[in-house]
Amino acid sequence: MADLDRREFLRAAATLGLSVAALAVFEQACSISDSTATTVPGTNMMIGSNDSLMIESTGETYPTIQTSSITYNSVEKQQSDTLVNPGSESSPGAIDLTKGIIEDPIIRMKHLARRVGFGANEKELNELLQMGEEAAIEWFLNYEEIDDSDLENRLSQLGLGSSMSFDESKANYKHALQQETLLRMIYSKRPLQEKMVLFWHGVITSAFGKVPNNKRYMADQDQLFRENAFSHYDDFLKKVARDPAMLIYLDNRFNKKEKPNENFARELMELFSMGVGTFTELDVKEASRAFTGWGIKDQETGFFPYHHDSDIKTFMGQVGEHDGDDIIDIIMQQPVTSGFITKRLFEFFVYDNPSDEIIEKLSAIFERTRYSVKAVMSEILASDEFYSQRAYRSKIKSPAELIAGAFRVLKIDTDANWVMQRYSVPMGQELFRPFDVSGFPEGHEWINSSTLISRLNFANAFATGSKSLHLNTFEPHKIVPSNFANSTQDIVGYLISLLLDDVISDEEKNIYVNYFDALTETTRKVGNKQWNGKNKQWNLEQERLRSLIYLVMSSPDYQLA
């Protein structure tokens, strides 16, 4: 079915308020291809055809060659009843979406690597596939067993990581910490640990600016998140409550018996544990009293008994001489807390608006394991929901993911100095300095006209080897292996499978192919005029490759995780 027809139909269907089920009928009626079709009818989604994107290998072992197919087994099964039943259901949300499962092991693995980390390069992907999925999940989860000394050495050589020295002479540690964090995302062998740090930073936020730039506090908080990324959540919150950066950011250092300051107590409940509307103003006031007296002394956490209110407090209906730890224990006992935290985890790693059933299941695990974040993550990564069609490409890559992923997947060497400021900030994300205390968004908020322009301009800087990105090794012809470089189909196919999972429509693929082919013919002349032999280093084949890499990285599909 022609793509144009499909788009028209989608529009018309939506206008008429038709259900997606009705669309299915239409799609089926329109699909005239035979049973060996290599695209999913109606979607133009490549599912392992043998003609176009499949690359005939000549010894290269790039794994996408064996791409089998994504199938939607349960969807097929239900086709006759639930889905294909026009008019019965006008709300698509009512369809059980969790049953369409990605089956292709390679696509599953790439999806896993993007979600629990920052994507996998060719070598990493081969290693993961050799392990097999279950072992790979275990490998991601048990990151503490992995030796990451190469990364630590790399950081040390740059005066970062454990080698960062905090003396008052340096006015600003923000850039150094941003650089370090990007390097960790790009080069760590413990990608899930770094992904968890990013997650916690977006949830339990503190920020430079209010937290002084010339002190070690934010770096210490970052390390606290790294060390406790998978800990029991009650322990974690108790550490967060004592963390100097947090004591500054949410003013608890000023929270004194004589005059309580409510900032930390309120956000602890609203943003870190229970959610808005689940507590009263009285709870805020009483919890604030319990946290009085915690402050900072000589750049370390301090407790000042004379500022602490040790009288009776009534918090969430429980009466006692509560201190801050007691408040956290009571918060953890509230059923809403488990739901809040597991939902945030699920939405960050899988998809938005999970069913109550899923959250109840995850909450039960969370409570049974005394709030183990690792146990919840383990369950999530093994679930069908994680590999569902609903989850696949359902997240917009955050700017940090987009940037780190480009370096990581294409194996580019960089020191990442100032990259955050130059490229991530214009895309709307500055690590260690989120917009406000609600942290980072996770969805469509990343996309507006200016952030999209910034995303494409990053792709441009990257593909053209801009010095501003500190690309030490960007050589286009080395990205595409020589045995793939003989035909447009091979080159395009290689880059698409590396960067876009091979899952794109014929129409899209043709745009790449036609673009690349046309570059030889029509633009050589213009290029020659412009350069006119003055620069002998200029090589058309290289420039065409750069240009194609730009196009792939600028594509709508590349924006999705």
Next chain:
Amino acid sequence: MKSSVAILPAFATLPAVFRRAVASSILESPTNTSPYPDRTLVIVQMAGGNDGLNTVIPFTDGKYYDHRSYLAVKENEILDLDGEVGLHPVLEKMKILWDKGDLAIVQGVGYPNQSYSHFESMHIWQTSDNEGKLKQGWLGRYFDSLKHTQDSVFQGLATGQGQLPPEYSAENYSAPVLRTVSEYQLKGDPLYIGANQSRAEAVMKLYSASPLQTPYGILLDNTMEAAYKSSQQIKEAADQYVSTIEYPDTSFANSLKLIAQAITAGLGVKVGHVRIGGFDTHSDQLVEQPDLLKTMSEAIYAFLQDIRAANKEDDVLIMTWSEFGRRVGSNGSGGTDHGAAAPMFLMGKPVAGGIYGEKPDLVGLDKDNLKFTTDFRSVYSTVLSQWLGADPEAIIGSERFDTIPLLLKSK
């Protein structure tokens, strides 16, 4: 039988906002054109909860000094407005506006059941819904009520980096957000300029070919179209802009300048948005708040002068808002905690200068906070109906809010 319905799961997960965007693109778009095509409303968001009591100060009320003690502004420094209230001493430029009759102050603005959460309260102001049910922003709904054409990309112009202001969240319109004109341009390949034209065309083709059924297909496609067109328009506007007015060297002022450029170039800006953050003064308020107020008022003053020099002064109205005021009593850390009612400012030649609403009652407090006496939606209704010529009931919701006669009679 083949598997033929892979399209379903992904499409079905489409957030409502994007699903409806499909419909709206072929629905007959609204035929409304603004009755006042040349007018612009500029929103200034004072994020964090500005302390209204130290901004418009009831200096003749002894209770003010009782409650505020060391945070109180000295009486002899306050810029007296009407013998009862006065402006914080750093707001000299706003006092000039006042003297010209270009400043209207609405006292005691808030809403029922005040939320003390920044996010919830901002959400209420941004959606104009205090039950938290509406997803779109109030200005987004205004944009949705207008006819969209290829030439109306800049109907809503937001300044800044990154996030779209939630007020602007609309079903079928994605407003441009920008900080500088040069950042808002698609860069070419400096090494291969011969490819740039076909490269840009290929990008646009990819976006329009991106599958509609993916959750973000429509968003990405619409956004790319808006980005491409608007980046060219704003560049032309900046190239043509000539002004002798000097703005302060702050990012807030630069944002206002960008809006001035778009307005003077006739890009059809109905609403501009500028944000200034940092008003969450739980501590160190005596230093932080005056800095912010000064930055804000000086930039606004320069902007209005610029607008006047471009002969647009009859067509530009500024409105400020903040998610809440602050606690009447100080918190002992040199600051104030989250509060309730606070004043709003409307500025520009179109306003009927003066003070509207009731002076804050420092005795009858509600949980140590000022009670609101004017619902913020009355102010919204006023600017919607009397400035933008829109139907406030359709945009704000079923409830009717009285308008306030704070604008000069319609021209």
